[in-house]
Amino acid sequence: MKRVMKKKKKKIIAKSVFKGKHFACDELYLSKMGLAESAPYEVINDDRTEVKEDIKSQVSVAETEMLQEIETFRSAIARTEKYKETRKEVEHKLDFQYQRKV
Secondary structure, three states: OHHHHHHHHHHHHHHHOOOOOOOOOOOOOOOOOOHHHHHHHHHHHHHHHHHHHHHHHHHHHHHHHHHHHHHHHHHHHHHHHHHHHHHHHHHHHHHHHHHHHO
16 A cells, blocks of 8 residues: 555656756847947946945944944833832832831
8 A cells, every 4th residue: 555655656756847948048138249338237237236235334334323222222211210210219218217207
């Protein structure tokens, strides 16, 4: 029973695997450019690459600044909460002392 199942699986796999065809390009699409014709394309491509790198750099700087601002904000919130708790404790102690004196 298991052998029959294995043979069926092998046949299914063998049928699903097939030889691929090679992609053929016409010479029209792969025409050779001269140096004078390709130079402007290289300059444009270099410009695009430079602009992309500049944008990535600016995004990275902005992300870093945002993370620093978030950390500063979190720190300020934590300090405020700590100050609030300290003030509550001090007020509680003062209330307790005042009640004793009365």
